[in-house]
Amino acid sequence: MTMTTTSTSAAPAGAVRRGRRPVRRIVRQAGKGAAVAVLLAFTLFPAYTMLSTALAPRATSGTDALLPTELTLRHFDNVLTRAGFLTYLGNSVVVALITVLGSSLLALFAAVAVARFRFRLRTTVLVLILVVQMVPLEALVISLFLLARDLQMLNSLLGLGVVYIALSLPFAVWMLRGFVAAVPREVEEAAYIDGASWNRMFWSVLFPLVAPGLVATGIFSFITAWNEFVLALTFMNSSDNYTVAVGLRQFFGQYTTDWGAVMAASTIITLPVMVFFLFVQRGLVSGLVAGAVKG
Secondary structure: OHHHHHHHHHHHHHHHHHHHHHHHHHHHHHHHHHHHHHHHHHHHHHHHHHHHHHHOOOOOOHHHHHOOOOOOOHHHHHHHHHOOHHHHHHHHHHHHHHHHHHHHHHHHHHHHHHHHOOOOOHHHHHHHHHHHHHOOHHHOHHHHHHHHHHOOOOOOHHHHHHHHHHHHHHHHHHHHHHHHHHOOHHHHHHHHHOOOOHHHHHHHHHHHHOHHHHHHHHHHHHHHHHHOOHHHHHHOOOHHHOOHHHHHHHHEOOOOEOHHHHHHHHHHHHHHHHHHHHHHHHHHHHHHHHHHHOO
């Protein structure tokens, strides 16, 4: 009789414990969801403020910016038609393309050299590349300006692109070096055994395997060229060659600021970066997953 009473009392206790587990799991999931929602709201709040201010008829107070009673595209029309922002967008696109193509190609060859070939001062070259990456941009402005002036590359989109290539190369070389070093040498040797030359092996075997690294360095180079302000302002003395970062300055006056135009122009500046990232994101993810079996 005693044993029967004990088993009968233990059953409800076990059921209670099992019943508590789903409740705890639901609480944990709800807590994680709330934390993600708070983090997402905190991250997207500046973007919402920018867009709402750009669409507000009067962007003079916090209420008008955060909760506009009506929406208008007047600020976008002023920015694109009267302020000449389309010209600045075209200049930024040209400079960004020069930077992405030039830095990616040079960094790829440099990464292959330091990862595959053995030469004197190889470690020193790698350390110097890393040291250059640590130098602040403000410390290089004067020397870069004098160098560009002597080479007659001031007020030139090509000259600005070349400077951005130099700024992007240290990071690009270090990143691509890791991708190249991760490719087994046996893959290259198998291509040589099949009769492939070095050029054929490079473009048909090694290049597809390091393509994810090229995408990552391309994103970094694009953002660097698109958002840079100091060098673009220093090197350009003609408004026809201004980039979007410099063109945004015209909406800031000495005593007043056209916040509607500033936010509309900032929205226009942000869109190409988002489109570029979304365009290359699929290639980056698929390349990371399938890169080991390509070629």
